Amino acid sequence: MTERAAEQLTSGPPPRRQRVREFVARRSGTQRVGVLAAVLVLLTAPFGGLSSAQDADVATLELGQKIDTGPYYITLTRVRQLESLPPVEGGVPGSRLLVIRMTVTNHTDRAEFAKLSWNAIGGEHTGVIPWPGDSEPVRHVYDVNDATEVPGGEFINPGQTYDYAVVLRQETDTDLDGVVLEVSGYDYLEVDPQTLDPERWVFDDQALARGHVPIEVGEA
Numbered sequence: 001m002t003e004r005a006a007e008q009l010t011s012g013p014p015p016r017r018q019r020v021r022e023f024v025a026r027r028s029g030t031q032r033v034g035v036l037a038a039v040l041v042l043l044t045a046p047f048g049g050l051s052s053a054q055d056a057d058v059a060t061l062e063l064g065q066k067i068d069t070g071p072y073y074i075t076l077t078r079v080r081q082l083e084s085l086p087p088v089e090g091g092v093p094g095s096r097l098l099v100i101r102m103t104v105t106n107h108t109d110r111a112e113f114a115k116l117s118w119n120a121i122g123g124e125h126t127g128v129i130p131w132p133g134d135s136e137p138v139r140h141v142y143d144v145n146d147a148t149e150v151p152g153g154e155f156i157n158p159g160q161t162y163d164y165a166v167v168l169r170q171e172t173d174t175d176l177d178g179v180v181l182e183v184s185g186y187d188y189l190e191v192d193p194q195t196l197d198p199e200r201w202v203f204d205d206q207a208l209a210r211g212h213v214p215i216e217v218g219e220a
Contacts, residue, residue, distance in 0.1 A: 061181055061211035069120045069208065070186035071112040071201050072156075073105040076121075077163075080216040081176060088142050088149065089167055092132060098170040098215075100181070101144065105161040114141075115152035116186065116201055118166045123181040127174025140167040176217070182210035 059065075067074050078101040084091035085099060104117040118141050128137045141150045144163040156162060185208050186201035 059209040061209040072117045075103045096170045098168045100166040106156045111155040114154040125178045127171040128168045176215045182207040
């Protein structure tokens with residue numbers, strides 16, 4: 001378990017995130033542009049199987065584990081493979097639904113985009129495939145308490161906690177014992193106040209926690 005593992009992170013950005021913004025702040029204008037360009041390189045396939053070379057720093061993912069991703073505390077509580085998820089998903093013939101249930105708490109002092117919570121979840125060997133009409137896998141996210149879809153542009157206010165179901169389409173013959181999920185975090189980037197860019201969270205493709213968790217199989 002590392003400093004970045006959930007149970008050991010209790011308040012504020014971790015030291016590495018602080019170093020990112022301090023490092024950027026000390027650079028000249030030209031150097032700052034180069035640093036920001038490097039920081040903004042994102043992982044383009046969160047469910048596609050790219051792994052970081054720093055695996056030694058990654059905690060083992062477990063259900064019920066509280067993980068500080070930067071803007072949110074995230075806890076995966078249940079993972080299921082289903083044929084359908086009434087009343088929100090009827091299922092697609094020839095595939096299954098991978099349903100990841102999670103609780104999300106905004107522990108910052110400002111409203112944050114809800115999509116920062118579910119975009120932190122990725123994995124390897126998941127068997128995730130695009131929905132009909134899509135060219136790549138897309139997460140469908142629902143509020144468990146009222147069965148409504150959560151738009152990515154929605155905000156979560158400070159101190160609020162939500163229970164989400166993240167739904168992905170999955171190949172029927174996926175080896176569930178081989179599915180590996182991971183939760184990644186964000187770096188808080190304080191940009192040059194002379195620019196028009198606001199302070200923001202930048203995705204960090206180094207996973208905070210990774211591992212296989214039990215996947216329940218059912219019809220609905």
